[in-house]
Amino acid sequence: MAHPDLAVTNLIFPETPHPVDLLCAAGRIQGVIPHDPDAAYEGARVLSGRGLTLLPGLTDAHAHLREPGQEWKEDIASGLGAAAAGGFSNVMCMANTDPVNDTASVTEHMTTRAAATWPDGPRLFPIGALTRGLLGKELAPMAELARAGCVAFSNDGRPVADAELFRHAMEYASDLGLRVIDHCEEPTMAPGAGMNEGRVSSRLGLPGQPDVAEAIQVARDILLADYLGIPIHLAHISCRRSVELIERAKAKGVPVTAETCPHYLHFTEVEVEGYNTLAKVNPPLRTRDDVLALIQALREGVIDILATDHAPHAAHEKETPFGEAPCGISGLETALSLAFVLTDKGMLDVPDIIRLFATTPAHLFNLPINTFNSGDPADFVLFDPREAWTVTPDSLFSKGKNTPCLGRTLTGRVVAHFIGATPVFTRGEFTSAATASASRSTHGRHS
Known part of the structure; x- marks a missing residue:
């Protein structure tokens, strides 16, 4: 396997019982492999997934x-x-x-x-x-x-x-x-x-x-x-x-x-x-x-x-x-x-x-899809199923705040979103960790 240019480590992947590392190269999925806490992934941008769910x-x-x-x-x-x-x-x-x-x-x-x-x-x-x-x-x-x-x-x-x-x-x-x-x-x-x-x-x-x-x-x-x-x-x-x-x-x-x-x-x-x-x-x-x-x-x-x-x-x-x-x-x-x-x-x-x-x-509808096979587009989401958040107008990026969820506390939230291995959205403490990745795109959004 060639050297990855992005590695996101210690993720929960629904298809496996153990934590995994996600490896990407040239905007594509390179592989999903068992998590190795000692792996250096030399030359890659390495981000800790800290147990987030990979979707x-x-x-x-x-x-x-x-x-x-x-x-x-x-x-x-x-x-x-x-x-x-x-x-x-x-x-x-x-x-x-x-x-x-x-x-x-x-x-x-x-x-x-x-x-x-x-x-x-x-x-x-x-x-x-x-x-x-x-x-x-x-x-x-x-x-x-x-x-x-x-x-x-x-x-x-x-x-x-x-x-x-x-x-x-x-x-x-x-x-x-x-x-x-x-x-x-x-x-x-x-x-x-x-x-x-x-x-x-x-x-x-x-x-x-x-x-x-x-x-x-x-x-x-x-x-x-x-x-x-x-x-x-x-x-x-x-x-x-x-x-x-x-x-x-x-x-x-x-x-x-x-x-x-x-x-x-x-x-x-x-x-x-x-x-x-x-x-x-x-x-x-x-x-x-x-x-x-x-x-x-x-x-x-x-x-x-x-x-x-x-x-x-x-x-x-x-x-x-x-x-x-x-x-x-x-x-x-x-x-x-x-x-x-x-x-x-x-x-x-x-x-x-x-x-x-x-x-x-x-x-x-014949649209791009990542099935996490080698060569798929590196479009992936890091999701925290345990994070509780309250839906308020300020918490929503859409101009439309019209939802019956307003004022309710939901559990589970997107922490980061990558498209073609480029971060288009990061939240909270993950933002600083992904700064090096986000610098490639002036349109990545953070909260």
């Missing part, structure tokens, strides 16, 4: 970075800063910008801004609009968007009601070798209500959206995927009815994949008590039964991946009456902590988290 860089297949046009909520620089702090090496961003990402020029603006503000990563992968202006009337120029760098297509929060148009979108995306991501919401049933229809909505006097509004659209998409033999990816699944449909479809061999988000695994409709707009999200938070169904679906592979649906909003937009507040939760920086809570409860294990937040989403 691959994560992939978020569903985020909103708001630029162009809504930079008061978030911009690409701040959104990728949040991704760096959250451990996400790859970020797929939705098309609901202003103007909508339905032309190559908007796609290229996004990728140019990402390269200018975070040249070492996190990497930005735009999702192109499915229809022009997200209006659901005519298809966007999908081939043009693909050539410009889009890695998937979606109408985001404005589902396409026209089944024939949606069918053609699936066909054209398939011809380009890309997937359609669908926000499943029957558009006549309380669209965007942000509140589950049930006892809590009745008690609060709020219009609610029933879970069947999601399941109806899930069923339509599954039928189309079955008929066409073309893959479809279902965004942010929130309820048991949808899980049951997906499970039956997969048993039949229908090419359907699906995601859910950490907030649907922890919070229920009860979070909206007191008209809490920080818990207003689309699809809405559901019941405890739905939460349990989603966790089981993740464990069994019925739901394929986790995504954040990072949806930042400015404080003044959420500080309004519930009916006027926009839907959305800022999630890039709390996602991994929330996922690890489930490992503490025995509901998932660390290899599940790696599969759901790293390996599978990267494979689905």
